Amino acid sequence: MGRPENPLDPAAGPVQRFACALRELRRGAGTPTYRTMARRTDFSVTTLAAAASGERLPSPAVLAAYVQACGGDVAEWERARRAAHREESARPPEEGEDTADPPYRGLARFEIDDSERFFGRERLTDELIRLVREHRHVIVLGPSGSGKSSLLRAGLVPRLRGADEEPPAAIRILTPGARPVHEHGKLFVPAPGPGETWVVVDQFEEVFTLCRDPRERAAFIELLLADGDGRLRVVLGARADFYSRCLEHPGLATVVRDASLPIGPMTRAELRAVIVRPAAAAGLVVERALTARLVEETADEPGGLPLLSHVLLETWRRRRGRTLTLDAHLAAGGLRDAIAQTAERVHSGLTQDQAELARRILLRLITPGEGAQDTRRPVDRAEFDHGEHGDRSDTDAVLDRLVRARLLTVDAGSVDLAHEALITAWPRLRAWIEADRERLMAHRRLTEAAALWEELERDSGAVYRGTRLSAAEERFCVPGGQDDFTAAEREFLAAGLAARADVHRACE
Structure with a gap:
């Protein structure tokens, strides 16, 4: 025996x-x-x-x-x-098992330091360089998922820095946010010394989705259209579905007419470069059958680059030796289902309380579209601290799981979706948005009003009144209605209710 x-x-x-x-x-x-x-x-x-x-x-x-x-x-x-x-x-390595640097970015955009592995956009980068040399104001237009942010950061900026001509005095990159003049006005002042100052405004559509004040929006547009005494150049990146909104402003309409670069689909050769060359640079091989399949599927997929990048990352995580295989690609969920599979894997590993917290976190990172697509909404980390209704350590744990799965990014205290593709590619998230759409829209408006109230040092004239207060009371002053509020949001609404009560008492 x-x-x-x-x-x-x-x-x-x-x-x-x-x-x-x-x-x-x-x-x-x-x-x-x-x-x-x-x-x-x-x-x-x-x-x-x-x-x-x-x-x-x-x-x-x-x-x-x-x-x-x-x-x-x-x-x-x-x-x-x-x-x-x-x-x-189909089982990716456990967290921490694979310490190699992935050759693909997943849902995250390419950054300036990623220029060495930014393949497939050489032709478009050349066109953009030519355009920005000929015009002081340029706009890059493309659908969500076409690679605008990556083109600006990993394509344009490194080329500007490495130019043989006079180097830029400064290159500044920003996203507008809710208060673009207040937050970024000083960035449009040319830097001292020789050379021009370049301002790259990524996700320019935020002036329409996040900036609710028409006066602030108009002031920001005027600011970026100024020439800074001939020492300022501005490059915008905007989603193509906001093309008509750009035409509402005469100055922007001129930029669109004279100096716009539309981002169309990649050619098949460019797609092959996106798939094969990062792997080759890392000493890896992509099966021919996998390359052929990905090229065929992505060529017909509008905004398919984030889907491609994510499934390549997940295929790499499931690689066997030095080879990225078709079997590993299918195990990751394929082009159209890999994002949902990753997100569901994270969600299934959460407790019931953590899953509810994840839902609140993700919904706070989204601005529901009003006549347009839903968009992501970068927020300060402090917005997730709900005081008596949440524990910071629980929030940190859930955020960490979402960040490690590359579904969210955290940068300088700001939390954001890794890409808007998550909104459309994950059915569970779409269902959460649709089930809560009206409330989300009301909550976003209240969040912005509360931020302005805080900025005005809680001026009583900035609180909700009349029908806006009554609508907010009906929607949010119910059991559990403020569980996802920040302390400032709760206090803002309470201040409006208290002001109304004071008026009623004075009239008695």
């Missing part, structure tokens, strides 16, 4: 479960020793014992020998082995 085998837990994974089944097959055959089985096959005792060790799946040849020695059906067991392999391939 040979040495007893180490115990296995079939719940530990498909490899261990398959090994347990092999051991059961051997027991059903009368538990022949591995030496006896070796005499019936061309494999050694060690090789046959390893097949049922639970450390890895056996090769087809070893499996066939093991099963034949135990009187089993080889074809049936080979089908089971393939199923176990697919299931195992």
